[in-house]
Amino acid sequence: MSTVTPSSDQRHGQTPGTERRMWWGLAVLTLPVLLVSMDFSVLYLAIPAITDALDPSATQQLWILDIYGFLIAGLLITMGNVGDRVGRRRILLAGAALFGVASVIAAFAPNAAVLVAARALMGVGGATLMPSSLSLIANMFPNARDRAKAIGVWTAAFAGGSAIGPVIGGVLLHHFWWGAVFLINVPVLAILFLAGPRLVPEYRAGSSAPFDVTGVVLSMLGILPLVYAVKTLAAEGASPTVFVIGAFGVLMLALFLAQQRRAAAPLLDLALFRNPLFSSAVSVALVGMMALGGMSYLTGVYLQSVRGFDVLSAALAGLPMAVAVAVFSIGASRVVAAVGLRTAFVGSVLLAAAGNLGLLMLDMSSPLWIYLVFTSIAGIGYGVQFSVVSDVVVGSVPVERSGAASGISETSFELGTALGLALLGSLATLVFRENSGGWSFGDTLGETLHRALGMGDDGTALASAARAAYVDGMHAASLASVILLGVLAVVLTLVMRTRRTSRPNSPQEVSPTMP
Template sequence: MSVTVDAVAGKATRREWIGLLILSIACLIYSMDLSVLFLAMPAIVADLDPSATQLLWINDIYGFMVAGFLVTMGTLGDRIGRRKVLLIGAFFFGAASVFAAFASTASMLIVARALLGIAGATIAPSTLSLVVNLFRDEGERNRAISIWGTAFALGGLIGPLIGGLLLQYFHWGSVFLINVPIMAALLASAPFLLPEYKDENAGRLDLASVALSLLTVLPIVYGFKKMAAEGFEPIQLAPILFGLVVGVIFVKRQKQLEHPMIDLALFRIPAFTASLMVNLAGVFFIFGIFLFQNLFLQLVIGLTPLKAALWSVPSSLVFTVMSFQAWRVTNRLGPVRTVLLGLVVNALGTGLMAIAAWHSSLVGVLGASMIMGLGFVPVILTTTGLIVGTAPPERAGSASAISETSAEFGGALGVAILGSIGTLFYRFAMQDADLTALSASDRNSVTAALGTALEVARSTGNEAAPWIEMAKASYAGGFALCCALATVTLLLLAAIASQVYARTELDESRIGGH
């Protein structure tokens, strides 16, 4: 890897730390934009009247476009310069935010969110690998990774607070406009503070791999969305199977390329693969559960967006504080014990969340969320260090890219898959509801999703109808089911990871020392 500035092998200077701040802004924007949307969804449903399928696409298309284009944009950054790609992405992210803010139909908003996802894929992918290059000292690098991870937690804290305040007094489009001044600040400061990195020996961008990666991800997502929105039909398995077949072709092509988009050789390292799976699963469940939690506070408990944001502050603060302090836990326990204990604590949190959701308990849900933060943050930051640290030093850049791709994809997948499971549970539970007083179209809306059911109740004057409480209980049941699934999966992962790490010799000086 060559750089256009001199690489300093010793301690980082002020410029490196300010550069880390610039990179963290890019991470914060991704997290903030996703969490803001959670709060805005009820207002969007009321204004744009999306179908159940459109509602899922509005939620998920951003994350999946990020995941689909992440490796492509990271590879492009290696070739033309990561700072250059960052600046291009920041400009288009701001422009797409304006488009989203003034969308007048559900279809327009879906297109805008898709463009935001592509732009987000240009500003997100190089951040971790740039941190690895900026900080040559292992201790400083691990501290920098903790700060990098903190940006995601801060986005989760700042996004709902700002979004809730804006939604209380302004149109829902205002939650997208807050991206514009931040992107403008990034454009103004990055050229002066962030060094340019690019690989002079990188091969050309393989367009066939780009197409194959997209044709792997998007059909699979589409199949799950159709299944969630319309109920299971055998035909919905077709796009999922198509995506899996294309995925096999993608993997075979990567093995044949001199400069593959994904370095598959890294997956032959057991500790690398185990850490990656734990990392992906952690992000998968946290993003999916956060989607449920934010909608639960508004749709089931009945809080306004601002009150929902304020009630979420304690759990967001736990995530933020733990992001700053996780390195101390890793220092005391070591990386492996930190990961295993964190998985158990996270599973405890999701188990308590399942109980609280089933009983529609506001305090229980928020308390469980705080426990999840205590376990989740050390797991994610430590597995990030393990992913990079268990790879050969000369492959640290590839390992970083795979780690960030996994995190982005895991979050998007969690929102889509858990959201789909919750929707399927809701539709099944609402089959016995007495909706004879409603028109056929209103019945379809009520059984599709809780948000559209509440909108039908408001528009038809049925806010006291018995099926309203049934709809809320059905949503809470789907929430509880997904949390229970998370508990079982996290405990199984802890058991599997324990066996893998026990058979692997880890150089902890490359991972845990701060």
């Protein structure tokens, strides 16, 4: 792989054939992103069938669900740096191979332990796919306007995968056995292997500094326990063990940051956070995903356990929001061009806040259109902000570091989701328990509704009280997310004092050659 310095005509006067190849390459890059995001959500529908077939213990069931996300969160920064060094397309294809093999193992897993191991391998593979695909866009699209559109498409694919995962899972489980939700990955990855080498350019930074192995170890020892602690806190509540694990993660992260200041070639360039645009983007990713992740989970339970929709119907009710996210992710560059970067950032955060505020109108019998309208409003805000986040983060660094920067932004998204589930979920649970009205509630709404079965009139009253208390908890969490987003909007307004619509560091000085 070699790099050349293109002339001005080469940079700004691409031939129609080259441009078509560039956009077809983008279509190929969206495939692994779609799969990674789908595999976060598709398993929720399959768990009952997996439980019947493999009879996992409660601990094994937890790890089947969570080990995938844990390893992705822990390895994103590392894999972004590895891709910068060994080649972004190479690490993309290697990760896709691992993801595909692990998917086949998962589909035919004979027991729960094998399935947990396969999900872990899928997490390792998935951690290579996200930062490498996003950073390759920086190489393929040196023009700022084209790059912003391309990142919008990438963001739309990620959001679309999360939304259609349950729908596709429901269809597959209706016609096939549970392993089909994993085998669907194989033909998609086959397309990536066939088309990727032809349509996606290779890029590798020419760094000769030793790889920061110590930073890798410390980052994983920090991120993995912290994510585990916040997810366990959300699912099972507080305990001394959870706090010890969380405190260990915080300590390791502190050691990681101290070590990064001294490292010759650090995984995490702390100087990036002196850039107000970069810091603002990471903050939006973290807080935005806290609000989105927490409220998506709570409203999913609301639709099923309070309103009585089945899982597939609840997933279909989430499609309007997914469409809003996808459309406005792709159109985010036009929004920025029209109103400026600061206004686009602040306005998108306020739209997300307005959508979450509208959820306060939901009760046990409210019409479904309230949910559809306000989640769609929030989806517009999330679509714009997440697309702009990715563009700003990748654009805040030289092209040779865009893989590492992509890992930082994706880690922020992952940590935001975990914190949303833990903090907003815990707040909702606290209010749920406090509003029992003298009834003996279980730890969750589902447990309480199960307890109410067979109790006759008392059971009906218990179920009604539990549903009302859950709605109160959801309202409290909605209001908390609105406050968080509102504070973020104020901070962005103060910090982002300049209006910029282009990347600070365009990678036009380096252009990869096609193989």
